[in-house]
């Protein structure tokens with residue numbers, strides 16, 4: 001394991017199922033101790049990527065590493081470092097919550113008192129103590145997800161990979177899950193989490209990774225996405241004034257570095273040609289100097305759903321920046337011999 005390597009590192013990763021390009025040449029890194037949201041439409045390639053990271057599937061080409069360890073060459077080492085929370089998981093009949101966790105703690109190699117302590121700690125963290133004697137296949141969706149998280153945490157992994165953990169949860173259960181994820185992040189774990197609920201991901205993630213058609217279309221923090229620049233680097237602002245709103249558009253017509261886009265109730269939506277704060281400050285200062293009674297001047301706020309849809313639209317129109325085109329021929333990948341470590 002390398003101390004300097006990122007917690008997760010994916011380099012030019014491909015996974016084809018016959019002709020279907022489920023993962024089509026993606027690269028990204030996630031630093032230690034950060035929470036990264038993995039976002040994309042159904043079929044975008046999220047689960048496939050996560051399964052490769054969890055050493056459950058082989059890439060067609062490219063590399064994936066956890067803390068510098070190659071997931072294909074050293075799956076056993078990787079499994080010690082990761083906690084994997086799949087979108088669906090198998091359960092057993094006639095096994096209580098405590099028996100279920102005890103079973104997995106044995107599989108992780110915990111013995112005797114240490115095993116009991118570990119199971120108890122995990123049950124306390126995931127609030128499963130009151131459910132200890134309930135049958136594990138008779139739990140609600142929210143309880144089941146907590147059990148699945150508990151199972152993933154038994155060996156105290158550094159990196160958590162969570163595939164749609166909030167799917168099907170009611171608002172209360174989602175809040176509880178979000179709280180647990182926050183605590184785990186504060187403990188310094190690296191968390192890679194996929195979800196369709198963008199607004200929630202935005203709140204808890206340090207960065208967001210958008211995938212579409214097996215390719216990365218954005219990797220950045222959610223704030224920059226909400227205030228995203230347009231395809232030419234311009235920034236959109238909402239301006240409101242006292243008096244005639246037409247004054248904003250008249251002013252924009254005769255001033256450089258700014259363009260009037262559309263009227264709004266007390267002013268309008270403008271585009272400043274650069275995203276730099278100095279430029280915006282200079283425009284605002286000139287507006288005031290020229291006598292506009294500005295009451296509001298702020299970057300346009302978009303919600304993450306709108307930003308994502310907007311980004312996909314730009315890519316469809318050929319305006320978005322995408323990584324280089326996929327290779328037309330992908331060499332066949334031969335899985336390695338199982339490692340002994």
Ligand SMILES: Nc1ncnc2c1ncn2[C@@H]1O[C@H](COP(=O)(O)OP(=O)(O)OP(=O)(O)O)[C@@H](O)[C@H]1O
Nearest residue numbers: 017020021022040041042043044045046047048049
């Ligand atoms: N084992 C498989 N065999 C054939 N095709 C597969 C296999 N696994 C996934 N696919 C296909 O690969 C594509 C990507 O699937 P994947 O499950 O990774 O998407 P996803 O982004 O996780 O979608 P969702 O949000 O619906 O879970 C889909 O078209 C899917 O049908």
